[in-house]
Amino acid sequence: MLPLREARRRAGLTQAEVGRRDGKPQSVISRWERGEVEPSLQTLRELARACGLELTLGLANYDDSYDAYIREYLRLSPAERVDRAVGRAQVYRAMRSRLESARRG
Secondary structure, three states: OHHHHHHHHHHOOOHHHHHHHHOOOHHHHHHHHHOOOOOOHHHHHHHHHHOOOOOOOOOOOOOOOOHHHHHHHHHOOHHHHHHHHHHHHHHHHHHHHHHHHHHHO
16 A cells, blocks of 8 residues: 555654554555555554654545546557656756756846
């Protein structure tokens, strides 16, 4: 489970250290991180606290405005995705360069 791994890494802790802090075996922490088993929301909150973090939840309006864009990218091969990213990076660099030039003179 990515939130747990992220929390642990942010805290600079090993799986064993998180387990000791929360009273869980390292093997259980590992299974949760790999997604073999999903901890309850309450357990996830406790694990976040063991890492010195607080897990908060919020509600937001559903936004599907990016769905078509995401589907388009998922149809591309990894090489095509990289090519597009490189092209965009070049455009952004050129834009930044023009902005910096405009600010200077």
